[in-house]
Amino acid sequence: xxxxxxxxxxxxxxxxxxxxxxxxxxxxxxxxxxxxxxxxxxxxxxxxxxxxxxxxxxxxxxxxxxxxxxxxxxxxxxxxxxxxxxxxxxxxxxxxxxxxxxxxxxxxxxxxxxxxxxxxxxxxxxxxxxxxxxxxxxxxxxxxxxxxxxxxxxxxxxxxxxxxxxxxxxxxxxxxxxxxxxxxxxxxxxxxxxxxxxxxxxxxxxxxxxxxxxxxxxxxxxxxxxxxxxxxxxxxxxxxxxxxxxxxxxxxxxxxxxxxxxxxxxxxxxxxxxxxxxxxxxxxxxxxxxxxxxxxxxxxxxxxxxxxxxxxxxxxxxxxxxxxxxxxxxxxxxxxxxxxxxxxxxxxxxxxxxxxxxxxxxxxxxxxxxxxxxxxxxxxxxxxxxxxxxxxxxxxxxxxxxx
Amino acid sequence: xxxxxxxxxxxxxxxxxxxxxxxxxxxxxxxxxxxxxxxxxxxxxxxxxxxxxxxxxxxxxxxxxxxxxxxxxxxxxxxxxxxxxxxxxxxxxxxxxxxxxxxxxxxxxxxxxxxxxxxxxxxxxxxxxxxxxxxxxxxxxxxxxxxxxxxxxxxxxxxxxxxxxxxxxxxxxxxxxxxxxxxxxxxxxxxxxxxxxxxxxxxxxxxxxxxxxxxxxxxxxxxxxxxxxxxxxxxxxxxxxxxxxxxxxxxxxxxxxxxxxxxxxxxxxxxxxxxxxxxxxxxxxxxxx
Numbered sequence: 001x002x003x004x005x006x007x008x009x010x011x012x013x014x015x016x017x018x019x020x021x022x023x024x025x026x027x028x029x030x031x032x033x034x035x036x037x038x039x040x041x042x043x044x045x046x047x048x049x050x051x052x053x054x055x056x057x058x059x060x061x062x063x064x065x066x067x068x069x070x071x072x073x074x075x076x077x078x079x080x081x082x083x084x085x086x087x088x089x090x091x092x093x094x095x096x097x098x099x100x101x102x103x104x105x106x107x108x109x110x111x112x113x114x115x116x117x118x119x120x121x122x123x124x125x126x127x128x129x130x131x132x133x134x135x136x137x138x139x140x141x142x143x144x145x146x147x148x149x150x151x152x153x154x155x156x157x158x159x160x161x162x163x164x165x166x167x168x169x170x171x172x173x174x175x176x177x178x179x180x181x182x183x184x185x186x187x188x189x190x191x192x193x194x195x196x197x198x199x200x201x202x203x204x205x206x207x208x209x210x211x212x213x214x215x216x217x218x219x220x221x222x223x224x225x226x227x228x229x230x231x232x233x234x235x236x237x238x239x240x241x242x243x244x245x246x247x248x249x250x251x252x253x254x255x256x257x258x259x260x261x262x263x264x265x266x267x268x269x270x271x272x273x274x275x276x277x278x279x280x281x282x283x284x285x286x287x288x289x290x291x292x293x294x295x296x297x298x299x300x301x302x303x304x305x306x307x308x309x310x311x312x313x314x315x316x317x318x319x320x321x322x323x324x325x326x327x328x329x330x331x332x333x334x335x336x337x338x339x340x341x342x343x344x345x346x347x348x349x350x351x352x353x354x355x356x357x358x359x360x361x362x363x364x365x366x367x368x369x370x371x372x373x374x375x376x377x378x379x380x381x382x383x384x385x386x387x388x389x390x391x392x393x394x395x396x397x398x399x400x401x402x403x
Numbered sequence: 404x405x406x407x408x409x410x411x412x413x414x415x416x417x418x419x420x421x422x423x424x425x426x427x428x429x430x431x432x433x434x435x436x437x438x439x440x441x442x443x444x445x446x447x448x449x450x451x452x453x454x455x456x457x458x459x460x461x462x463x464x465x466x467x468x469x470x471x472x473x474x475x476x477x478x479x480x481x482x483x484x485x486x487x488x489x490x491x492x493x494x495x496x497x498x499x500x501x502x503x504x505x506x507x508x509x510x511x512x513x514x515x516x517x518x519x520x521x522x523x524x525x526x527x528x529x530x531x532x533x534x535x536x537x538x539x540x541x542x543x544x545x546x547x548x549x550x551x552x553x554x555x556x557x558x559x560x561x562x563x564x565x566x567x568x569x570x571x572x573x574x575x576x577x578x579x580x581x582x583x584x585x586x587x588x589x590x591x592x593x594x595x596x597x598x599x600x601x602x603x604x605x606x607x608x609x610x611x612x613x614x615x616x617x618x619x620x621x622x623x624x625x626x627x628x629x630x631x632x633x634x635x636x637x638x639x640x641x642x643x644x645x646x647x648x649x650x651x652x653x654x655x656x657x658x659x660x661x662x663x664x665x666x667x668x669x670x671x672x673x674x675x676x677x678x679x680x681x682x683x684x685x686x687x688x689x690x691x692x
Contacts, residue, residue: 072585075589077585077588077589101591101592101593102591104588104589104590104591105590105591106591108589109589109590110585110586110589110590112582112585112586113582114580114582115582116580116582116583116585116586117583118583118586118600118601118604118605119605120604120605120607129586129590129600130590130591132600133587133590133591133592133596133600134591177586177590181590187589
């Protein structure tokens with residue numbers, strides 16, 4: 001995948017002598033010591049990032065973690081103290097002002113937490129602002145602005161003023177202003193945080209819809225894990241100016257790097273983000289090979305199940321694809337009817353569970369099933385089994401680890 | 404006590420030094436200011452009193468509604484009826500000239516102070532000085548440099564009346580929402596574009612309040628400036644003091660007050676956003692700002 005943004009060893013120190021603070025950081029002093037000794041604040045330290053073209057990359061952290069500073073270093077609203085920010089291979093940190101303005105006009109847009117619409121301009125003029133700044137003639141820029149206003153559902157409000165609009169509508173206008181310049185890179189700083197939860201979800205959906213239509217690289221700062229998991233392809237978690245973990249939502253939820261990351265999930269319904277494959281236990285149910293384990297009829301299989309006190313077993317083929325489920329009863333019945341054909345002993349009413357099935361639906365299926373369910377990859381490979389017991393144990397563990 | 408710091412002497416020497424070495428710059432400046440004031444005065448006197456008063460009332464109706472139109476109409480009846488119309492127009496001309504110069508210098512200074520910390524650092528004590536030095540004191544060097552007449556009156560008024568517009572312009576620009584400014588930069592504004600498209604429009608209500616304050620200060624100063632021959636209502640006030648003429652003092656004082664009220668409300672109305680004005684007109688339920 002193509003890398004849109006590469007951040008290398010990026011530092012931001014707020015204060016009169018950033019070099020002195022950098023020296024102290026290098027000699028191993030931490031953020032708190034530096035504030036105490038010099039009064040200078042380390043905003044971002046040693047940030048390294050690779051952001052792919054077309055992905056939504058979420059920067060998450062509590063207030064004061066440096067996430068808003070980091071996003072502002074990307075378009076140099078804040079001057080970096082040291083390090084590189086490569087956008088399409090060009091170093092933003094060392095550009096001269098003229099190049100920087102060109103890059104911002106051509107390729108970057110930003111959406112703000114407070115919307116930051118200009119109160120003296122109509123919604124249409126606000127949406128056309130980026131184009132106006134770069135000198136696009138009025139007719140053309142208003143036509144383009146009108147098109148994006150339609151896209152975000154504000155066509156009817158083009159001639160209103162921002163203060164006449166609700167918060168959600170104002171942020172749609174903010175989004176339209178960013179989209180109007182047709183940037184390949186969008187920076188969104190807590191863009192939906194000021195909205196009520198219902199409106200927030202609505203705006204997230206809008207963003208995802210727009211992203212499906214045209215893939216842009218979006219960097220989204222948020223303090224809301226739900227939001228991050230919903231819209232983010234990958235998430236970076238920041239603490240005290242450092243990036244502590246980068247990964248997909250699944251990776252971060254399953255393997256939080258430290259207590260700070262884990263603390264994010266406090267009060268968050270983690271089960272929403274788990275799917276059947278996260279729970280499936282590969283050792284819970286005996287697995288038989290369709291070609292091999294039944295060479296001498298069912299006898300060996302029945303003995304093995306009895307030995308481990310299990311009633312059920314799964315059958316896979318040479319490529320580990322699931323063939324079906326057998327039980328001691330089904331095999332004995334098959335034997336009694338004089339058949340040693342595997343097909344006779346397979347239980348027909350036990351459809352496998354797709355590994356991507358989310359936890360809520362899995363629960364719905366499993367409460368009706370007093371026996372284990374096989375979990376498979378979309379291509380059919382066997383992953384493991386889920387039973388009521390496994391499910392309850394997993395959920396209890398999540399609860400305990402976050403209590 | 405012996406005064407070992409002859410600051411007054413220094414000030415005098417400074418003024419004298421400027422007078423001897425300015426190569427006619429001050430004289431030219433004085434000529435421009437004098438011409439400008441005279442022209443304004445002639446223009447105001449060219450228009451018949453009822454027409455000019457009518458224009459004021461009409462603007463009052465447009466900006467503030469019929470109540471204010473009625474009040475200002477009554478005020479003009481009083482001014483014309485007491486015979487102070489010509490003097491009021493002279494005073495108005497002085498105010499207009501002094502205000503225009505104040506704004507021409509003051510607004511750019513305010514912008515510079517908002518954008519540059521060093522300029523602000525230097526300007527603040529100067530503004531404090533200009534505002535708090537007793538107004539009469541400016542009249543002495545002004546009269547020494549420019550002689551008696553309109554010119555020292557207008558220039559002394561400029562010095563006294565300029566600080567509010569400088570301060571409120573700077574304050575307004577500094578108070579523009581930070582993310583709005585960031586939005587401008589993000590979308591590729593040059594610093595000049597940020598100033599013209601975001602900071603000045605955002606600061607406009609504050610700048611208008613500054614203009615209003617400057618006009619009010621100018622009005623009070625041009626009355627005092629009659630001591631150096633500014634003319635207008637100030638002359639009548641001055642004469643009433645010298646002759647202990649209570650009637651003249653009251654009538655000319657009343658004309659000043661009425662002119663002040665009309666100018667204040669009208670200029671203020673240009674700083675308030677349209678819908679707030681409408682709300683106030685409809686029974687004052689609008690938000691007080």
